[in-house]
Amino acid sequence: ETGVTQTPRHLVMGMTNKKSLKCEQHLGHNAMYWYKQSAKKPLELMFVYSLEERVENNSVPSRFSPECPNSSHLFLHLHTLQPEDSALYLCASSQDGVGTGVWGQFFGPGTRLTVL
Amino acid sequence: AQKITQTQPGMFVQEKEAVTLDCTYDTSDPSYGLFWYKQPSSGEMIFLIYQGSYDQQNATEGRYSLNFQKARKSANLVISASQLGDSAMYFCAMREGYSSYKLIFGSGTRLLVRP
Numbered sequence: 001e002t003g004v005t006q007t008p009r010h011l012v013m014g015m016t017n018k019k020s021l022k023c024e025q026h027l028g029h030n031a032m033y034w035y036k037q038s039a040k041k042p043l044e045l046m047f048v049y050s051l052e053e054r055v056e057n058n059s060v061p062s063r064f065s066p067e068c069p070n071s072s073h074l075f076l077h078l079h080t081l082q083p084e085d086s087a088l089y090l091c092a093s094s095q096d097g098v099g100t101g102v103w104g105q106f107f108g109p110g111t112r113l114t115v116l
Numbered sequence: 117a118q119k120i121t122q123t124q125p126g127m128f129v130q131e132k133e134a135v136t137l138d139c140t141y142d143t144s145d146p147s148y149g150l151f152w153y154k155q156p157s158s159g160e161m162i163f164l165i166y167q168g169s170y171d172q173q174n175a176t177e178g179r180y181s182l183n184f185q186k187a188r189k190s191a192n193l194v195i196s197a198s199q200l201g202d203s204a205m206y207f208c209a210m211r212e213g214y215s216s217y218k219l220i221f222g223s224g225t226r227l228l229v230r231p
Binding site for chain 2: 042043045056088089092104105106107108109111112
């Protein structure tokens with residue numbers, strides 16, 4: 001596997017279900033991100049982890065719970081979601097720090113989530 | 117105020133022709149980076165090209181080049197010799213300062229390449 005992978009690619013869940021999204025990066029990066037992409041809206045940053053510590057949490061409802069057990073893996077645990085949470089959830093990683101050149105973020109293919 | 121503005125919601129281009137996708141940005145930080153990403157219908161955001169605020173020359177990557185006009189705060193993406201596979205959403209993004217944490221995205225431009 002190379003780059004950033006995400007599973008599952010598609011998920012349909014009811015409002016009372018509990019599910020988890022998984023992201024894995026094979027780039028040796030030290031920062032990982034969750035984004036939400038809704039129709040006709042700019043990409044929204046949800047969470048940032050750097051060296052496995054959460055450094056950013058952009059007012060995301062508590063029904064979304066991130067977990068970063070190590071620098072290569074990132075999870076997004078979902079519970080009691082609402083229909084408006086239906087979106088494409090993208091994971092990204094980067095090598096953060098001064099002097100690292102192109103500090104770009106590299107994205108996974110996303111999980112398309114539908115909440116019924 | 118929007119930090120990244122992409123004024124073209126949709127664009128058409130004929131196959132093999134060049135196309136320019138517009139992006140303007142707003143920042144008071146002297147150190148910033150500008151990125152372009154491509155998002156095909158599959159959903160993945162594919163990194164295309166990067167321009168640093170201190171870079172003297174415009175960035176180029178194969179058929180992609182970035183027309184960086186610092187005084188005008190614009191960072192337009194030029195795609196030369198368009199191919200059918202270039203049909204996708206294109207997002208301009210900006211990183212302020214040296215941390216890659218906050219990548220601010222524009223609303224995107226949908227490019228359709230006609231055969």
